Amino acid sequence: MTLRVFDPTNETKMAGIEPAVRPFSLQGKTVGFISNGKEGTTGYFTQLDRMLRQDLGVADVVWRTKSNYSAPADPHIIDDVRNWHAVVTGVGD
Amino acid sequence: MQTNKVGLTSKTYDVDDFAAAQEFYHSNGWTDGLPVVPPTEAAVEACLEWGLMRPDQLIGIEPVRAQPITAEKLAINAVMAGCLPMHFPVVATAWQAMMKEEFLLHGVTSSTGGCAILVIINGPIRREIGAVSTFNALANSDRATAVIGRALRLALINLLDVRGGGIDRTTLGHPGKFSYCLAEDEEDTVWQPLSLVRGIPEGLSAVTVMAALAPRQIMNEWTTEPKEILETFAAEMRANQRHYSIYGGNYAIVIPKQLREHIQAAGWTKRDIAEFIYERARIRRGEWADVGKAAIVRDRAEKIHTALESPDHLLVVAAGGPAGGFGAVIPPWMGSKTKAVTAAIGACVDCEPPKG
Numbered sequence: 001m002t003l004r005v006f007d008p009t010n011e012t013k014m015a016g017i018e019p020a021v022r023p024f025s026l027q028g029k030t031v032g033f034i035s036n037g038k039e040g041t042t043g044y045f046t047q048l049d050r051m052l053r054q055d056l057g058v059a060d061v062v063w064r065t066k067s068n069y070s071a072p073a074d075p076h077i078i079d080d081v082r083n084w085h086a087v088v089t090g091v092g093d
Numbered sequence: 094m095q096t097n098k099v100g101l102t103s104k105t106y107d108v109d110d111f112a113a114a115q116e117f118y119h120s121n122g123w124t125d126g127l128p129v130v131p132p133t134e135a136a137v138e139a140c141l142e143w144g145l146m147r148p149d150q151l152i153g154i155e156p157v158r159a160q161p162i163t164a165e166k167l168a169i170n171a172v173m174a175g176c177l178p179m180h181f182p183v184v185a186t187a188w189q190a191m192m193k194e195e196f197l198l199h200g201v202t203s204s205t206g207g208c209a210i211l212v213i214i215n216g217p218i219r220r221e222i223g224a225v226s227t228f229n230a231l232a233n234s235d236r237a238t239a240v241i242g243r244a245l246r247l248a249l250i251n252l253l254d255v256r257g258g259g260i261d262r263t264t265l266g267h268p269g270k271f272s273y274c275l276a277e278d279e280e281d282t283v284w285q286p287l288s289l290v291r292g293i294p295e296g297l298s299a300v301t302v303m304a305a306l307a308p309r310q311i312m313n314e315w316t317t318e319p320k321e322i323l324e325t326f327a328a329e330m331r332a333n334q335r336h337y338s339i340y341g342g343n344y345a346i347v348i349p350k351q352l353r354e355h356i357q358a359a360g361w362t363k364r365d366i367a368e369f370i371y372e373r374a375r376i377r378r379g380e381w382a383d384v385g386k387a388a389i390v391r392d393r394a395e396k397i398h399t400a401l402e403s404p405d406h407l408l409v410v411a412a413g414g415p416a417g418g419f420g421a422v423i424p425p426w427m428g429s430k431t432k433a434v435t436a437a438i439g440a441c442v443d444c445e446p447p448k449g
Contacts, residue, residue: 001110002107002108002109003107003108003109003110003113003114003131003133004105004106004107004133004134005105005106005107005108005117005118005131005133006101006103006105006106006132006133006137006169007103007104007105007106008103008132008166008169008170008173008247008248008251008252009123009166009251009252010160010161010162010166010251010252010253011103011104011166012160012161012163068200068430070199070200070203070204070427070430070431071199071200071430072157072199093205
């Protein structure tokens with residue numbers, strides 16, 4: 001017997017959220033790091049900072065650290081993002 | 094794909110039979126790996142009718158990603174988990190509690206720490222739905238708690254994409270991520286129900302949600318002294334501070350009948366228990382050096398870390414089978430970053446009364 005069943009996923013799309021325009025090059029740009037503050041992020045971001053400046057010509061790298069590694073970035077960090085051309089963030093332990 | 098014409102607006106799919114439904118849901122990544130009950134129109138509408146909810150009723154909005162959770166979508170997942178209509182109000186209220194900002198749902202469900210969401214049911218609804226608070230209380234004790242706990246997880250998977258490797262970055266996890274729900278044994282204790290301790294008026298049904306690690310079982314059959322019994326619980330909490338996280342947060346302790354009766358006979362209340370545990374469950378930071386974590390002791394070896402920020406942060410639950418000097422400590426996911434939340438089922442206890 002045929003069953004008609006429902007989609008269990010959230011079909012509602014978040015309103016008003018558009019990804020930022022992707023830069024074609026990082027030459028001369030400002031890149032921000034948002035660290036979750038865990039131990040392992042320091043070495044990773046230090047290396048990435050060097051690569052961005054030396055290999056890709058990034059003009060400035062700005063480091064910020066969240067006050068709670070499990071929560072969204074603090075409002076003052078979100079405000080800072082407006083001044084950057086790209087942001088690097090993610091899981092780090 | 095078609096649009097349902099009778100109030101439910103979710104996409105529908107036609108599948109040949111029950112077995113085909115299983116393969117369809119599994120292949121789309123819409124299950125927890127176990128078989129699901131096909132969510133048909135009749136089953137979903139029955140849940141909504143029991144809960145007196147419209148399909149588009151907003152259960153809440155996930156605070157970080159601004160994802161709305163509607164009654165219809167939650168009911169679909171509840172049916173898939175095996176819920177009967179009478180279970181749905183518990184599922185909906187638990188989800189409302191989970192979306193309170195202090196619960197930090199995004200962190201709880203995405204962390205490498207791998208906690209599950211523990212649900213504790215209080216009040217008359219326990220008996221109405223057939224929840225069992227005695228034998229096997231923390232496991233597959235009964236249908237109601239099994240499917241309610243599972244419904245929360247399925248809805249996380251499907252409504253917030255909490256899948257391993259996706260939003261869920263858990264390193265290990267634990268079996269409570271299939272289902273983690275128990276009901277307090279209010280009939281066989283003189284203690285106040287957890288919900289009343291946490292501010293819900295007497296007589297109301299309620300759920301408490303807590304971001305929780307797996308239960309750590311203790312045993313002490315060799316004393317009737319409350320302090321000695323509770324010292325074993327406190328020692329397990331200290332062990333968790335040493336081996337997992339030193340930071341204070343909500344802990345739950347489950348005290349079955351055999352140990353509970355000794356503590357009750359001595360006149361101890363849940364408050365007395367919480368105050369004793371608060372004093373005893375604490376370690377020096379320097380103890381981390383004993384378990385291989387000397388690198389993070391730094392210059393703070395004498396700093397004292399309490400497992401609870403205050404006695405109020407201990408959730409004392411009466412549950413478990415009648416025999417056996419066992420108990421369980423359920424640690425928090427990660428200190429106080431998340432707070433346990435208790436909410437009344439079918440009642441608003443902090444709403445403003447209508448004006449005029």
